[in-house]
Every structure is written in C-alpha cells, then in structure tokens.
Amino acid sequence: GQNIDQPTEMTATEGAIVQINCTYQTSGFNGLFWYQQHAGEAPTFLSYNVLDGLEEKGRFSSFLSRSKGYSYLLLKELQMKDSASYLCAVKKDTGFQKLVFGTGTRLLVSP
C-alpha cells in the first residue's frame, strides 16, 4: 500500500518562512515532486528530488530523506500570491511514470 501525508492547512504572514512537510510510505519509490495549485487552476511543477538533500530554486527549496520517507517544501519571503495548495507526489517506478499524490496542503498567506 501507500500513504502520503501532508498537513491539511497552514497559515503564515507575508515575508515569513513556512515549511510544508510530507511523509510517505510506498513501494517502488523513485522520486518526489512538489506542485503548486491555485484555486481553480492547474497544478504547476515546483521541484523534483530523487537523491537525499536540499534542492534550492529561488525562494523555494525542497528537501528529501529517502531513509526517513520524508520531504519538505520551504517557502521563504512569503508573498500573498503564494496562497495556494501545495501537492506532494511520489513517483513510483512501475515501468512508466506513475505519480501518487497526497491530499495537498492549503497555505494561506496573510498581510
């Protein structure tokens, strides 16, 4: 089976830093994606981790620990436009790219 857990909702203030955690238990793990989804819009790619460690991309960073089944997405210098859902997705190697998504974390950034 597979479990992917994320907090349902988080709040933060503009200019702050927020960390969104994702834990997973799955067979055939072969990488982890983070996507951002604004209400009523398509999910958009943020990051991909396959090796342990931190990947930094501007204000966003993503971390992976394969041994712990744990990832986080770090958002710095929060802006109002960062209010969105953040989806953690595990890539399973089943002969094709199969993504298994968590329920997403809804982030609300307030002034």
Add this chain to the structure above:
Amino acid sequence: ETGVTQTPRHLVMGMTNKKSLKCEQHLGHNAMYWYKQSAKKPLELMFVYSLEERVENNSVPSRFSPECPNSSHLFLHLHTLQPEDSALYLCASSQDRHAANEQFFGPGTRLTVL
C-alpha cells in the same frame, strides 16, 4: 496555443447523457494522463497513454472511456455517470512515460453530474 488545453472548462450533465472531455497538448510530448480531483481527496490517476497506447487503467469504471487518436490529443468519453463522479478532471502530459520528466497539467474540466 501553448501548453496543455482542455475543453470544456465546465460541464453539467445528467446521468443518462453522453459527453466527451477533450485535451490537447502543444509540447511535443509522448505521454498523456487523465486524473480525477475530488474535494478533500488526492489527485487520482485514471489513465495513462504512451505513444497513443494505453499503458495503465487504474481500476476506473467502464462508464469512463478514454481515447487517444494521436500523441497530441486525448479524450475522455463519459456515459451514464453517477453524481459521485462530479469532480475536476485534469489532463497532463510529459515528455515520455519514464524517468523524471515533470508532468504539465491542463486547467481541468469541472464536471457536475445531476
């Protein structure tokens, strides 16, 4: 047009209707996907096509019937749906079905079944 487009953006249908959702990708990708997104549930993979061949049917009821006439177009034919099928249906594409290629999503079709 660029990226992944989906039509219609909104659809309301009765349980006895037949309708189709359309997805088109302008990225030159070889793999296309249908997902279902229901409220408070994770995105669920429904179907995967690679080079127009279906490689995954994720235990989806037969009232959903996909069609992939070429690598740029993907359809989802709907027939005798149930109210619980109301959801956001998202199409995605990737360079191919392997490796670490990110998936690009369309804006989705918001489906309501009455």
